[in-house]
Amino acid sequence: MDFTSFLKAPEINVKIVTYRDIFQDKAMIENRFGEEYRNLSAVIKLDPSDFKQLSVKKGDSVILKNSFGTVVVIAEESGYEPSHKGIAYMPSSPWSNMLVSDETGGTGVPRFKDISVTVASAKGQKVTELES
């Protein structure tokens, strides 16, 4: 009997910082409904220690959740040093925007680069599609 199936998949809290990516931008110009744009957008870049804690490998699906939305994206290693445990990176896209808070304090400016979410493994699940 596999006891691990009774254990809840580990979940961690991370803060996401969004950024621009030239390859992703180019893919958007060519076809924003295409696979290339989705592959370059629906990703989260994590610190190696966060990978360990989540017990996922690079290329696995993870589910990102907060009270504003839920998306399934692919986990990638950030490659950034030094360690940035608890901070993750996502290219700005409709996927990151599903998780941005509507709280603006009346300023007209959402907190695009300051997103708090929980991350958990979603092995085998498909990346969230853009509804069109």
Add this chain to the structure above:
Amino acid sequence: MEKNYYVCTGCGMLCDDIEVESEKNIINKVYTACRIGVAHMKDGKESAVFRVDNKPVDEATAISEAVAILKNAKNPLIFGLGTCSDETQELAIELARKTSANLDDTSSYCLGKVIEALLNNKFKACTLDDVRNKADVSIFWGSDPSDSHPRHLSKHSYFPRGTEKQRGWEEERTAIAIDVRKSHTAKICGNYFFQIPPGGDKEFIDALIAALAGKLPKTSYNFPPKRILELANILKGAKFGVIFVGLGLIYSLEDLEPLIQLMNALNEKSNFHLVPMVVHYNMRGFNENLFKETGYVNSVKFEDGTVKHGPEYSIVESLKAKTVDAALIIGSDPLSSLPRSISKNLLEIPTIVIDPCETLISKKAKVYISTAISGVESGGSATRMDGVKVDFKPVIETKRPSDEAVLKKIMEAL
């Protein structure tokens, strides 16, 4: 042989040295442009699309449906325009007056504050040509031109041998990145990359101001004071310094006061300028055109001959508060670029979308009109990120109308 150069409208740099090979209105080759520019210039399409309720219609039907939406609306929102020419923007401002609309662009949630401060002379400004010819210290603060403005470092800020910088980056230029992650630009900056924690910009500014005044720089995140003092020394010695301000910095400051104080402190010791890293090719043009007309750069509401202004008229707040009852969106996709928690409210009101590309919002629009790509299939003028005016001509022809022509028709029918 005289060469025929075109302007690339792929980003706020408006590179004016682009050559193309085209045949039968298809661009086969693009020379000199970056990856973004090439994709942008090759994105042209021959045929026009007009839709009402997602069904193909003729142009006249699409226009008359758009007019009916605007006529029925008590408080329409007109939004976008960062990828439109000055001529289109001026028409949109006139249309907003005529329809008592709420008018806004993406600058209300990105660099609008900085442009407004520049137009009010709160920062010392310079052009990208000055940067190329004179700059010895460039700071990329919360900006990553290697990804957002790919030719920035090669054409202006770091690699070129400008008239007064013949020895180039090897000897005469220093590039500095201050950022929360090691971006592609930060990699180029090598040892001059200063990594700060998210939200740490204000403290870093204060520490840098202290260091410029010869005091010990302190941060709650224990950034090594020695490195801040070294940075302050480089900045003090700059003959022509520039800060290229990006969203990473702006989003982490509550207001521009710390940045104004830093620029003042720098200019007591040396000579520093500020250039905003505007992404959409004519967002700055929109800000300047609206400023000329109203004294504001964005977030306005026209009503009975008066103009109101404030964040409550920004796209974000007006959608949140559901104060707008229809939307005309020109060259922008709020469903993609705004938080879904806010942009979803657009789906509850009738929308007219005028855009060269199919987008998330064009697919949901009540009326969709596909227009020529400004700068590729139609001409006009625009304002570069540094405030320089640039005229451009179309590279190829298309059957799609320009956004200017569509707005004119809507105006006439109103």
